[in-house]
Amino acid sequence: MSAESQTTYTISDLAREFDITTRTIRFYEEAGLLDPRREGQQRIYSDADRVKLKLILRGKRLGFSLAESRDIIEMYDPESGNERQLNALLKKIRDRREQLNDQMRELQLMQMELEEAEQRCLDTMNRNQQQ
Amino acid sequence: MSAESQTTYTISDLAREFDITTRTIRFYEEAGLLDPRREGQQRIYSDADRVKLKLILRGKRLGFSLAESRDIIEMYDPESGNERQLNALLKKIRDRREQLNDQMRELQLMQMELEEAEQRCLDTMNRNQQQ
DNA sequence: TTTAACCTTTACGTTAACGTCAACGTTATA
DNA sequence: TATAACGTTGACGTTAACGTAAAGGTTAAA
Numbered sequence: 001m002s003a004e005s006q007t008t009y010t011i012s013d014l015a016r017e018f019d020i021t022t023r024t025i026r027f028y029e030e031a032g033l034l035d036p037r038r039e040g041q042q043r044i045y046s047d048a049d050r051v052k053l054k055l056i057l058r059g060k061r062l063g064f065s066l067a068e069s070r071d072i073i074e075m076y077d078p079e080s081g082n083e084r085q086l087n088a089l090l091k092k093i094r095d096r097r098e099q100l101n102d103q104m105r106e107l108q109l110m111q112m113e114l115e116e117a118e119q120r121c122l123d124t125m126n127r128n129q130q131q
Numbered sequence: 132m133s134a135e136s137q138t139t140y141t142i143s144d145l146a147r148e149f150d151i152t153t154r155t156i157r158f159y160e161e162a163g164l165l166d167p168r169r170e171g172q173q174r175i176y177s178d179a180d181r182v183k184l185k186l187i188l189r190g191k192r193l194g195f196s197l198a199e200s201r202d203i204i205e206m207y208d209p210e211s212g213n214e215r216q217l218n219a220l221l222k223k224i225r226d227r228r229e230q231l232n233d234q235m236r237e238l239q240l241m242q243m244e245l246e247e248a249e250q251r252c253l254d255t256m257n258r259n260q261q262q
Numbered sequence: 263t264t265t266a267a268c269c270t271t272t273a274c275g276t277t278a279a280c281g282t283c284a285a286c287g288t289t290a291t292a
Numbered sequence: 293t294a295t296a297a298c299g300t301t302g303a304c305g306t307t308a309a310c311g312t313a314a315a316g317g318t319t320a321a322a
Contacts, residue, residue, distance in 0.1 A: 041288090104231055121217050266320085267320085277308100288299075
């Protein structure tokens with residue numbers, strides 16, 4: 001057998017790949033988000049662990065707390081793929097989408113106000129130049 | 132003169148109006164975001180102060196830190212309405228808009244994955260029922 | 263005059279998400 | 293054999309944005 005798809009990772013493999021520190025990864029474990037198997041003392045991460053980590057980081061980018069990400073990961077778990085949990089997950093995502101939409105609307109408002117402010121500012125500058 | 136538009140506010144007036152605590156308002160002052168005039172010990176807030184507070188809270192909703200909101204407020208200040216500052220403010224807002232757009236894209240990705248997961252889940256449940 | 267409803271300052275507490283040591287063990291290489 | 297280069301477990305530190313409580317001052321109504 002040739003060395004095909006590497007199916008396990010060390011902690012610094014993952015740290016490098018996702019550009020985070022090993023401390024961060026251990027912290028996620030403390031927080032109950034990861035649970036890699038051990039070989040002696042050392043942590044060995046599987047592809048499944050790697051996917052979890054990916055989900056955590058995506059969750060962060062999306063503004064989920066670690067606790068929420070933990071919920072999401074649990075709900076992604078095939079073991080517990082029942083209807084109620086999937087619906088809870090979908091709700092969480094839809095809520096977040098709505099929040100983001102609200103923020104976009106507020107930003108647009110701010111943009112408009114700013115354009116006005118910008119215009120007033122430009123007008124003033126022009127008047128000053130003409131004098 | 133009749134009591135027209137009330138032009139000053141107590142700390143709890145503002146707290147009530149914006150549904151925050153007085154502690155929060157004092158904290159914003161500590162952080163250099165507000166600077167109401169005093170009457171003896173007591174803080175008296177003007178309409179301008181009220182607008183600043185509004186901006187701070189909008190900033191929060193938009194995901195700006197207090198430090199960023201302070202910058203924004205300073206840039207809104209008519210005193211300092213120069214071109215460079217206005218451009219800096221516009222840049223900050225555009226950056227935030229881009230961030231939000233990225234988040235929306237990620238959420239859409241997640242939605243798609245979830246729809247697939249949901250479908251797989253529904254399929255499984257159906258199969259189980261048919262047996 | 264006491265009670266209630268405000269206001270004030272000072273100061274320590276809290277939570278999330280890590281950072282930053284320290285002190286140590288293991289393995290590979292020069 | 294020493295010296296990197298990795299890994300480990302504590303354990304305390306940090307930042308932001310307030311919360312919470314103590315201790316007190318003012319004013320108005322009962």
